Amino acid sequence: xxxxxxxxxxxxxxxxxxxxxxxxxxxxxxxxxxxxxxxxxxxxxxxxxxxxxxxxxxxxxxxxxxxxxxxxxxxxxxxxxxxxxxxxxxxxxxxxxxxxxxxxxxxxxxxxxxxxxxxxxxxxxxxxxxxxxxxxxxxxxxxxxxxxxxxxxxxxxxxxxxxxxxxxxxxxxxxxxxxxxxxxxxxxxxxxxxxxxxxxxxxxxxxxxxxxxxxxxxxxxxxxxxxxxxxxxxxxxxxxxxxxxxxxxxxxxxxxxxxxxxxxxxxxxxxxxxxxxxxxxxxxxxxxxxxxxxxxxxxxxxxxxxxxxxxxxxxxxxxxxxxxxxxxxxxxxxxxxxxxxxx
Amino acid sequence: xxxxxxxxxxxxxxxxxxxxxxxxxxxxxxxxxxxxxxxxxxxxxxxxxxxxxxxxxxxxxxxxxxxxxxxxxxxxxxxxxxxxxxxxxxxxxxxxxxxxxxxxxxxxxxxxxxxxxxxxxxxxxxxxxxxxxxxxxxxxxxxxxxxxxxxxxxxxxxxxxxxxxxxxxxxxxxxxxxxxxxxxxxxxxxxxxxxxxxxxxxxxxxxxxxxxxxxxxxxxxxxxxxxxxxxxxxxxxxxxxxxxxxxxxxxxxxxxxxxxxxxxxxxxxxxxxxxxxxxxxxxxxxxxxxxxxxxxxxxxxxxxxxxxxxxxxxxxxxxxxxxxxxxxxxxxxxxxxxxxxxx
DNA sequence: TACATAATTGAAAGCGCTTTGGAAGTCTGG
DNA sequence: CCAGACTTCCAAAGCGCTTTCAATTATGTA
Numbered sequence: 001x002x003x004x005x006x007x008x009x010x011x012x013x014x015x016x017x018x019x020x021x022x023x024x025x026x027x028x029x030x031x032x033x034x035x036x037x038x039x040x041x042x043x044x045x046x047x048x049x050x051x052x053x054x055x056x057x058x059x060x061x062x063x064x065x066x067x068x069x070x071x072x073x074x075x076x077x078x079x080x081x082x083x084x085x086x087x088x089x090x091x092x093x094x095x096x097x098x099x100x101x102x103x104x105x106x107x108x109x110x111x112x113x114x115x116x117x118x119x120x121x122x123x124x125x126x127x128x129x130x131x132x133x134x135x136x137x138x139x140x141x142x143x144x145x146x147x148x149x150x151x152x153x154x155x156x157x158x159x160x161x162x163x164x165x166x167x168x169x170x171x172x173x174x175x176x177x178x179x180x181x182x183x184x185x186x187x188x189x190x191x192x193x194x195x196x197x198x199x200x201x202x203x204x205x206x207x208x209x210x211x212x213x214x215x216x217x218x219x220x221x222x223x224x225x226x227x228x229x230x231x232x233x234x235x236x237x238x239x240x241x242x243x244x245x246x247x248x249x250x251x252x253x254x255x256x257x258x259x260x261x262x263x264x265x266x267x268x269x270x271x272x273x274x275x276x277x278x279x280x281x282x283x284x285x286x287x288x289x290x291x292x293x294x295x296x297x298x299x300x301x302x303x304x305x306x307x308x309x310x311x312x313x314x315x316x317x318x319x320x321x322x323x324x325x326x327x328x329x330x331x332x333x334x335x336x337x338x339x340x341x342x343x
Numbered sequence: 344x345x346x347x348x349x350x351x352x353x354x355x356x357x358x359x360x361x362x363x364x365x366x367x368x369x370x371x372x373x374x375x376x377x378x379x380x381x382x383x384x385x386x387x388x389x390x391x392x393x394x395x396x397x398x399x400x401x402x403x404x405x406x407x408x409x410x411x412x413x414x415x416x417x418x419x420x421x422x423x424x425x426x427x428x429x430x431x432x433x434x435x436x437x438x439x440x441x442x443x444x445x446x447x448x449x450x451x452x453x454x455x456x457x458x459x460x461x462x463x464x465x466x467x468x469x470x471x472x473x474x475x476x477x478x479x480x481x482x483x484x485x486x487x488x489x490x491x492x493x494x495x496x497x498x499x500x501x502x503x504x505x506x507x508x509x510x511x512x513x514x515x516x517x518x519x520x521x522x523x524x525x526x527x528x529x530x531x532x533x534x535x536x537x538x539x540x541x542x543x544x545x546x547x548x549x550x551x552x553x554x555x556x557x558x559x560x561x562x563x564x565x566x567x568x569x570x571x572x573x574x575x576x577x578x579x580x581x582x583x584x585x586x587x588x589x590x591x592x593x594x595x596x597x598x599x600x601x602x603x604x605x606x607x608x609x610x611x612x613x614x615x616x617x618x619x620x621x622x623x624x625x626x627x628x629x630x631x632x633x634x635x636x637x638x639x640x641x642x643x644x645x646x647x648x649x650x651x652x653x654x655x656x657x658x659x660x661x662x663x664x665x666x667x668x669x670x671x672x673x674x675x676x677x678x679x680x681x682x683x684x685x686x
Numbered sequence: 687t688a689c690a691t692a693a694t695t696g697a698a699a700g701c702g703c704t705t706t707g708g709a710a711g712t713c714t715g716g
Numbered sequence: 717c718c719a720g721a722c723t724t725c726c727a728a729a730g731c732g733c734t735t736t737c738a739a740t741t742a743t744g745t746a
Binding site for chain 4: 012013014015016019026027028031050052053054055056116
């Protein structure tokens with residue numbers, strides 16, 4: 001069933017039916033009712049491809065899904081996706097997910113844009129001086145960045161959390177509790193958030209004339225396995241060098257790290273303190289850890305909702321938003337942080 | 344840059360350029376090279392909407408993403424998605440993700456099909472007598488089901504694992520080790536896999552004249568939180584009624600359950616045995632648990648790859664596949680299963 | 687040389703929708 | 717009763733691509 005058939009059925013022109021459907025004012029009320037009724041009865045649905053071709057609007061947001069045989073699926077990504085979806089649902093938008101080889105994200109993005117399948121683009125997992133930014137700026141298509149790219153001119157629309165401040169605050173709290181030796185279990189070093197979080201830690205330590213022992217810093221994928229391995233390694237250091245405070249970039253990393261701590265028969269919050277960043281994953285709640293975890297908290301899902309909201313608003317030209325948003329993370333103190341043990 | 348411009352630039356007709364691009368044999372080798380070179384230089388990309396309109400093929404697979412404010416994002420879903428993406432990448436396919444209110448999945452599916460945005464549909468999280476099946480059968484569009492729907496005629500294409508056999512085998516192993524009282528931490532009761540897994544347990548027990556104590560059976564979302572809560576509750580039962588063996592529908596549930604067991608100062612594999620179903624989540628490896636977990640294993644990601652492969656094959660009419668596949672899960676014994684403790 | 691055959695290329699007709707530019711028909715007020 | 721202003725509707729021109737049908741040239745054969 002297409003427009004032509006429908007309009008013939010009704011004895012109207014395609015023009016009128018189309019207008020009735022799209023809410024144009026110049027169609028008789030009675031005629032519109034008749035059209036709407038027919039639509040209901042026949043189950044007619046406009047062909048999106050044709051609509052897209054005619055209007056240039058697709059009603060969809062494109063995103064590149066980093067994927068490769070070796071690449072792991074990522075809880076953080078799916079949590080975020082859920083937020084995007086939640087908002088998109090309200091506006092009858094959908095997503096076009098293009099899987100891409102991580103080595104060719106720029107190409108994948110360009111192809112996605114040129115395909116005419118999407119109205120706007122979205123990127124995340126930003127890196128330092130991210131090459132995708134330059135490409136996006138050349139495109140005349142709305143886009144939004146989740147995160148930022150250190151080393152690039154900040155002249156693009158983004159939504160980010162203040163990673164540096166979050167880890168600065170967390171470190172400061174631990175310093176106040178008397179800790180002097182720190183470990184940092186961070187995400188991959190090339191990612192912007194990891195860079196900023198380390199900067200936050202460094203800054204807080206520098207204020208006290210301290211510095212991170214590089215042997216206590218790791219940059220790994222954010223899985224519990226890596227958390228376990230890294231923490232095991234760190235705990236094997238001789239006593240006087242071993243850190244008494246640990247900062248984790250994710251509760252997932254923390255999950256493994258806590259297990260390592262338990263296996264070493266150390267008491268979390270007493271022998272060793274920990275603060276993790278909490279993306280508010282539904283899977284993993286820091287308050288449900290055996291020793292509830294002190295965290296810096298910012299919901300990935302909420303970020304997803306907000307990003308969809310902004311992107312859709314821009315496509316529809318309904319709203320204007322601040323181009324750049326920086327969210328503060330909350331520092332929530334639970335039982336995993338305690339005063340530093342006496343040496 | 345569109346076809347028309349490109350062909351004018353080359354002094355060729357749109358026809359020839361189109362044919363050169365799509366690999367038709369009747370175009371001069373030299374001409375084709377010229378076209379390809381121009382494409383590379385200009386970065387021309389065919390407009391997908393136009394292609395879609397002309398051919399009726401969209402090069403995309405539709406899937407409905409269950410989403411609502413209360414609904415949790417799901418690691419299992421994202422693991423699976425990664426597999427889909429991995430295969431889709433090889434064929435230059437993409438996914439159209441339509442978020443949908445869980446109460447209107449049938450409607451969302453129908454709209455997605457009618458939109459003309461997708462060539463094939465995919466559904467998962469099957470329920471008993473799933474209403475989506477009837478709808479899919481009326482559509483003249485290829486579809487594939489991940490899982491099955493107990494209570495419906497099995498006359499639809501699916502890929503499933505043999506959940507009943509997996510849990511039958513697992514239960515049998517525990518019986519052989521002398522266990523007599525069992526707990527089952529299962530997924531939501533309305534889901535097909537949960538129903539079948541319970542059937543497997545029931546069947547194995549019935550052979551020995553045993554049955555599940557309903558107080559030891561839970562049907563919850565598969566999060567570590569629920570695992571923790573449920574296990575805590577179960578461990579509070581009086582000693583002679585308390586189960587000595589636990590079956591978990593997911594390693595995520597097991598994660599919480601193990602924590603409850605640790606907190607109760609019970610030794611996994613000695614005081615209490617556990618077998619979990621392992622979807623091979625990159626996040627969570629059963630071999631990395633403090634006490635490595637005995638599991639029934641079947642990779643969700645591999646299922647994703649296979650499903651994409653079948654769906655794409657069907658769309659392109661390149662391959663024929665068996666309509667229905669039932670994969671066996673492997674039973675992998677690790678340290679979490681031991682002989683039943685003497686009463 | 688003449689004619690059949692193969693190898694290349696093009697013109698034009700859609701695919702299903704939106705939208706521009708009228709064209710009727712219907713109301714007003716003078 | 718008619719000019720001017722609405723209202724309501726339609727014909728037709730695209731959007732950018734594929735594909736059918738046909739034309740043109742090159743190659744081979746008798």
